Amino acid sequence: MPGSIQSLERAAAVLRLLAGGERRLGLSDVASSLGLAKGTTHGILRTLQQEGFVEQEPVSGKYQLGAELLRLGNSYLDVHELRARALVWTDDLARSSGEAAYLGVLHQHGVLIVHHVFRPDDGRQVLEVGAMQPLHSTALGKVLSAFDPVARNEVAEGELAALTSRTVTGADDFESVLDLTRARGWGSDLEETWDGVASVAAPVYDRRRMPVGAVGLTGAVERVCDADGIQARLVAAVRDCARAVSRDLGAGRF
Amino acid sequence: MTDTPTSSHGTGPFIAAIDQGTTSSRCIIFDRDGRIVAVDQKEHEQIFPKPGWVEHDAAEIWTNVQEVVAGAITKAGQDIAGFTPSDVKAIGITNQRETTMLWDKNTGEPVHNALVWQDTRTDALCRELGRNVGQDRFRRQTGLPLASYFAGPKVRWLLDNVDGLRERAERGEILFGTMDSWVIWNLTGGVDGGKHVTDVTNASRTLLMDLKTLQWDAKICDSIGVPMSVLPEIRSSSEVYGTTDIGGLDAVPVASALGDQQAALFGQTCFAVGEAKSTYGTGTFMLMNTGETPVNSYAGLITTVGYRIGDAKPVYALEGSIAVTGALVQWMRDQMGLISTAAEIETLASSVEDNGGAYFVPAFSGLFAPYWRSDARGVIAGLTRYVTKAHIARAVLEATAWQTREIADAMFKDSSTEVTTLKVDGGMTSNNLLMQTLSDFLDVPVVRPMVAETTCLGAAYAAGLAIGFWPDTEALRANWKRAAEWTPQMDAGERDKEYKQWLKAVQATMGWLDDEQD
Numbered sequence: 001m002p003g004s005i006q007s008l009e010r011a012a013a014v015l016r017l018l019a020g021g022e023r024r025l026g027l028s029d030v031a032s033s034l035g036l037a038k039g040t041t042h043g044i045l046r047t048l049q050q051e052g053f054v055e056q057e058p059v060s061g062k063y064q065l066g067a068e069l070l071r072l073g074n075s076y077l078d079v080h081e082l083r084a085r086a087l088v089w090t091d092d093l094a095r096s097s098g099e100a101a102y103l104g105v106l107h108q109h110g111v112l113i114v115h116h117v118f119r120p121d122d123g124r125q126v127l128e129v130g131a132m133q134p135l136h137s138t139a140l141g142k143v144l145s146a147f148d149p150v151a152r153n154e155v156a157e158g159e160l161a162a163l164t165s166r167t168v169t170g171a172d173d174f175e176s177v178l179d180l181t182r183a184r185g186w187g188s189d190l191e192e193t194w195d196g197v198a199s200v201a202a203p204v205y206d207r208r209r210m211p212v213g214a215v216g217l218t219g220a221v222e223r224v225c226d227a228d229g230i231q232a233r234l235v236a237a238v239r240d241c242a243r244a245v246s247r248d249l250g251a252g253r254f
Numbered sequence: 255m256t257d258t259p260t261s262s263h264g265t266g267p268f269i270a271a272i273d274q275g276t277t278s279s280r281c282i283i284f285d286r287d288g289r290i291v292a293v294d295q296k297e298h299e300q301i302f303p304k305p306g307w308v309e310h311d312a313a314e315i316w317t318n319v320q321e322v323v324a325g326a327i328t329k330a331g332q333d334i335a336g337f338t339p340s341d342v343k344a345i346g347i348t349n350q351r352e353t354t355m356l357w358d359k360n361t362g363e364p365v366h367n368a369l370v371w372q373d374t375r376t377d378a379l380c381r382e383l384g385r386n387v388g389q390d391r392f393r394r395q396t397g398l399p400l401a402s403y404f405a406g407p408k409v410r411w412l413l414d415n416v417d418g419l420r421e422r423a424e425r426g427e428i429l430f431g432t433m434d435s436w437v438i439w440n441l442t443g444g445v446d447g448g449k450h451v452t453d454v455t456n457a458s459r460t461l462l463m464d465l466k467t468l469q470w471d472a473k474i475c476d477s478i479g480v481p482m483s484v485l486p487e488i489r490s491s492s493e494v495y496g497t498t499d500i501g502g503l504d505a506v507p508v509a510s511a512l513g514d515q516q517a518a519l520f521g522q523t524c525f526a527v528g529e530a531k532s533t534y535g536t537g538t539f540m541l542m543n544t545g546e547t548p549v550n551s552y553a554g555l556i557t558t559v560g561y562r563i564g565d566a567k568p569v570y571a572l573e574g575s576i577a578v579t580g581a582l583v584q585w586m587r588d589q590m591g592l593i594s595t596a597a598e599i600e601t602l603a604s605s606v607e608d609n610g611g612a613y614f615v616p617a618f619s620g621l622f623a624p625y626w627r628s629d630a631r632g633v634i635a636g637l638t639r640y641v642t643k644a645h646i647a648r649a650v651l652e653a654t655a656w657q658t659r660e661i662a663d664a665m666f667k668d669s670s671t672e673v674t675t676l677k678v679d680g681g682m683t684s685n686n687l688l689m690q691t692l693s694d695f696l697d698v699p700v701v702r703p704m705v706a707e708t709t710c711l712g713a714a715y716a717a718g719l720a721i722g723f724w725p726d727t728e729a730l731r732a733n734w735k736r737a738a739e740w741t742p743q744m745d746a747g748e749r750d751k752e753y754k755q756w757l758k759a760v761q762a763t764m765g766w767l768d769d770e771q772d
Contacts, residue, residue, distance in 0.1 A: 078595060078598050078601050079601070080597035080599075080600040080601050080684075080685070080686075081595050081597040081598065083684055083686070084596075084681075084684040087683075087684050087706065088706060091705070091706065091737055094737065095287075095289060096289075116738065117704070117738065118735075118736050118739070120704060120735040120736075125736075125739070127738055127739060127740060129686050
């Protein structure tokens with residue numbers, strides 16, 4: 001086991017010192033309690049402050065624990081909150097694209113569909129909220145696997161089952177699909193899950209730029225694709241939608 | 255406020271709608287497909303001079319309306335290449351219903367703050383007006399019970415309580431209006447030739463209009479104490495009242511007015527008898543189209559005008575309201591602290607299979623439709639040690655669904671028309687479990703349209719019809735797109751058993767307050 005990192009140990013000691021009740025300490029209090037030079041202590045406090053783990057009171061200049069520490073233990077985004085925030089944007093995605101829109105999150109070993117907007121025509125459709133889709137072959141699943149390391153581990157531990165003749169089943173091939181997805185910022189599924197069906201998806205981020213889900217559209221390959229693959233206007237519509245939902249969740253502009 | 259999607263639109267022409275609501279004024283611009291092109295919104299102050307009193311500053315509201323129209327036009331100009339204000343072909347109005355104001359027709363100044371629909375200062379006056387008959391004294395003509403929401407008694411209160419106002423009114427210097435009238439009068443010129451009109455839906459909330467003739471009822475006006483000289487002319491919901499030049503517009507027709515719930519009925523394209531919509535917000539309003547004759551209610555509903563398009567026959571509706579729906583979820587969040595956001599109610603409720611035997615009747619300020627019992631108070635019934643907070647969360651959602659079922663049943667009793675599909679809108683439609691539960695308890699499909707802004711859309715539709723932007727209601731139906739549909743999955747025996755339990759819980763709320771206790 002490699003040796004421990006001294007600056008991290010010291011940062012942990014500062015946090016422990018500030019922990020508990022309404023404790024506020026000045027720079028010299030912290031430095032003398034821990035037996036550190038003021039300059040070193042100031043560097044640690046400033047770094048912790050940048051990360052939001054420590055806050056400095058403007059008037060007294062004293063330090064206390066920051067709100068980010070509370071959020072750490074309490075960080076998951078409720079999927080129903082996610083749906084409520086995505087509602088208007090996914091409606092508009094379905095309407096402008098003419099295809100069905102979906103919002104998915106990682107759940108156990110697959111993609112859980114948490115929101116589904118019907119294709120805006122009179123065709124008979126069934127609400128797919130609550131359904132599971134595979135991670136390795138769908139556009140939603142590829143996006144989650146490309147941007148969320150937990151999802152990627154789930155795929156790596158599972159089997160890349162051949163669902164159609166076009167499913168990518170080799171581990172190395174799949175890694176390059178994820179590389180491509182990350183590089184482009186969106187993922188696609190060209191008849192890799194269901195024959196005749198194509199989909200495109202993009203990641204949704206929360207206010208800390210963590211990938212919390214994926215949004216996309218799915219439709220008949222004849223409508224969704226042209227000679228070059230997924231139509232550019234549909235890719236743009238999906239990415240606009242993902243950006244809009246992310247913005248509503250508090251992620252900065254990107 | 256959240257941004258609203260504006261991407262990938264075609265070019266104009268467009269229709270604008272003003273929604274003069276209880277908390278804010280908004281302007282939304284729609285394209286021919288009924289898609290949103292631009293939105294602007296501004297809140298106004300809620301004034302609480304005494305407990306139970308709620309007022310708005312009508313001058314502030316008019317300023318805000320001008321700003322949001324200009325704001326929406328500016329945003330459309332930024333987002334749409336080549337947009338000019340002349341691409342807006344008509345403007346429609348929808349408004350908070352019943353909120354009442356009087357203004358000086360020579361100066362255009364309001365003589366008092368507007369009395370908001372929630373304001374209960376006319377409670378005693380309404381009891382007095384009921385005389386020996388009670389709250390149904392004017393129901394046969396107006397379709398309404400004598401209650402403090404409605405505009406007529408509010409006019410009387412203002413005339414009685416603002417110094418010299420009755421004399422000024424009798425000299426013909428004063429105009430009355432609900433917010434539609436105030437906005438239209440100002441839009442069409444104000445002191446400089448403004449049109450003093452209201453539409454049939456707003457007029458049907460005054461207690462002063464005869465539902466069959468669609469004219470002011472002279473005898474009732476006299477009984478309530480409202481001089482007919484202050485009243486606006488009653489017009490249809492969809493016709494050109496005049497033109498406006500505000501916000502960079504040039505002689506654009508002002509072409510519709512509809513109360514907010516009626517506008518939602520119109521926006522949901524409930525144009526056939528039996529079609530119904532339910533709007534799930536803090537409270538819930540359900541309206542069902544009953545066709546060309548008004549249906550009297552003996553089951554605790556209100557009879558109201560749904561809409562009237564130009565010279566066509568009026569279309570009537572039955573209306574049922576539920577006081578506490580979204581407000582119960584807020585109560586779970588703010589008062590109980592069991593959830594941290596409203597959406598989490600679904601997470602908590604989904605963690606169990608059923609209500610565990612618990613039923614929650616949120617009669618926080620009495621029971622509304624169809625019971626109208628002011629002596630009732632809220633109850634959580636059926637508690638055992640087995641019940642967890644998750645079961646209570648489930649009971650919270652079921653309460654909204656059962657209350658909707660009770661209104662649907664009352665509508666069937668009154669009209670013999672069954673609700674065959676329920677069109678829903680409002681914030682709570684993002685709750686999937688609630689929508690499924692609604693479908694299960696009503697035993698009908700529940701459908702959500704793609705445009706959530708059905709209220710503004712309804713006003714835009716009515717304005718567009720008036721100027722021929724859309725040819726007919728069939729064209730509007732074609733614009734209505736299904737975003738989601740929930741179908742019943744509950745066993746009929748199970749549903750009946752649960753409904754019985756719910757009705758028992760409702761019984762348990764009644765008579766909690768003693769007589770005369772407030």
